[in-house]
Amino acid sequence: MAHISGSDRSQLLLLPEAIDDYVDVENPVRFIDAFVDGLDLKSLGFARVEAKVIGRPGYDPGDLLKLYIYGYLNRVRSSRRLEAECRRNMEVIWLLRTLKPDFKTIADFRSDNRAAFKSVFREFTVLCRRLDLFGRELLAIDGTRIKAVNNKDRNFTKASLDKFIAAADKKLDDYLARLDTDDEIEHAMAGARTRNLAEKIEALKRKRAEYAAYLKILERSGDDQVSMTDPDSRAMAAHTKVGVGYNVQIAVDAKNKMIVEQAVSNDVLDMGLLQRTAEPARAILDVEKLNIVADKGYYKIEDIEACERAALTPYMPRPQRGAAVKNGFFRKDEFRYDSVSDTYICPAGQTLKRIRESRLRELKKIEYGNPKACRACPLRSRCTRNIRHISRLDNEGVLDRMAERVSEKPEILNRRREIVEHPFGTIKQSMNQGAFLMRGLENVRAEFSLTALVYNLRRALNILGTKALLAAVRA
Ligand code: SF4
Incomplete structure (x- = not known):
């Protein structure tokens, strides 16, 4: 039996008469087209929204934005490859109505409008909120490192x-x-x-x-x-695979694992970035209160306190740090704080009272101890080499409250991993975004805004389908 064979290349065929016939009603390009047409590009910060009165006419920024959203959705991020798609890809030919911008025009559009891409991401997030795609109860905050255009x-x-x-x-x-x-x-x-x-x-x-x-x-x-190649990038010491890169933070809603907020910085550590990432997400979700879960890399008392002030309820595990942990002695959480008497009760049942005060950053630090009890203690070899002191910051009640919340709902810590792994796994594996293409913090922020936008778009298309999204954007 012969194989399936194609048609003779020289044979005349009766092809559909309109380009529109090549793009079916469920095709996501129809949504991209309608979504961008519905945006107020000028208020979002795009340049050259109004056509020039004199001189050679330029491309409509809406058309170039559609091209980028389509490209990122289909793992085509480079301006040269996008130029090629304009000539050979029927979906792009439909989307751009046969326009064929060259790669320089395409690349210039991205760098000229880099600050505006985050607003487009936010517009789509607001649409997702309207479509009830967010649970608006629990957010997982996490960071990853993405390689910069800068060799180690x-x-x-x-x-x-x-x-x-x-x-x-x-x-x-x-x-x-x-x-x-x-x-x-x-x-x-x-x-x-x-x-x-x-x-x-x-x-x-x-x-x-x-x-x-x-x-x-x-x-x-x-x-x-x-x-030296990308001056804004930083060596990410704890991430040897990435080497030199950027720190990408995301706030992911638990319901459909969609990104509510994202930010790219060159901070080497996640510590101190919790409230900065969660607070804008709460504003976008338009809720009074929100639970947030993060890993111990974010554990910083000032940041946790700032979250509580902003009506964000954080959950994260207490990291086991310090000399006592390193030496295998009793951990601090094995000492019970009594807020009424302002003392600690140690594992031997002794009372540790305030003995001195000092400062840590802007915070008052109080040390508690009981030298007499330590000298006579049968558990001393498991606790200290000399006299055990326990330190406490004056606002440490915020950590105690969080530890209590975590002990009441320990399963919430496991949910964090399951929520954030989906976006990071998809972005790095399926969407192939293991490295940035552009140099400079503002440029990579624009890149990641597009990445996060199409991640959410893909999720929304999978959950609701093109027709439902089209209906929402036209409503
Ligand atoms: S060594 Fe001191 S602090 Fe440690 S268990 Fe004994 S009495 Fe308590």
């Missing part, structure tokens, strides 16, 4: 530069000493080895001067590291 070898810290300069100075001294000796030995041999050494010295001097210049940049900026 092009990132320097003050310590690495100091180390290189010291090593270079040592090597230069050694070369110069050898140069003196070789001069004498090779005088009669036209100095081939000497010339070789002199070249090495020159190369090392150039490199040293380059590194000294980086050091000056660091000293001037007050930063602790400098990236």
Whole structure:
């Protein structure tokens, strides 16, 4: 039996007469088209919304925005590839009504309008809220690192530069000493080895001067590291696979695992980013109160307190840090605080009273102890090498309240992983966004806004379908 064969290429065919016939009613491009047409691009901050009165007419920003949303939805992010799609992809030909912008126009549109993409993401989030796609009760906050256009070898810290300069100075001294000796030995041999050494010295001097210049940049900026290809990117020490990149934070609603808020920064740590990410999400969801769950990387008393003030109820595990944990002694949570008497009760049942005060950042820190009891304690070898002190910040009640909430609902901590893994897994694996294409914080923010927008769009299409989304945007 023969295989299925195609038609003869030279045979005349009766193709549909309109481009519209090639795009079925359930095709997501129909939603992209209607969604962008319904946006007030000028108020969202897009440039050149009004056509020029004189001169060569430009492209409508709406058409280029449609192209980018379509491209990101279909894993086509580069301007050159988007240009190619405009010529060969029937869906894009339909979406752009046969327009064929060149790659430069496409790339310029993204960088000229980089601040406006977040507003488009928010517009779609508001539409999702109207469609009841968010549960508006529980948000999971998490961060990931995405690689920047900056190789690890092009990132320097003050310590690495100091180390290189010291090593270079040592090597230069050694070369110069050898140069003196070789001069004498090779005088009669036209100095081939000497010339070789002199070249090495020159190369090392150039490199040293380059590194000294980086050091000056660091000293001037007050930063602790400098990236030479993308100056805004940072080495993410705990994320060796990424190397140099950006910190991407998302707030994900538990109901359909959709992103409510996203932010890209070059903060190396997640600590301190909880309220900054959750507060705008609460505003978008338009609720009075919200539960938020995060991992222990966000555990910072000032941030947890700021969340409580903003009617956000945080849940996160208490990290086991400090010298006692490292040495295998009783952990702090094994000491019970009695707020009535302002004392701690230790595992041996002894009372630890206030003994001194100091400051940690802006906070008052109080130390509790009972030296007499420790000296006579049978549990001392499990508690301390000398006298055990327990420290408490003056607003530490905020941590106690959170620990109580977590003990009442411990399952909420497991939900965090399940909620945030879906968006991060999809973005990195299915959407293939393991690295940014552009340089600079503002540019990568624009990139990620598009990524988060199409992640939500894909979820909404899967849950409701194109027709329901189209009906909502036309209502
Ligand atoms: S060593 Fe001191 S703090 Fe530790 S259990 Fe004994 S009495 Fe309590």
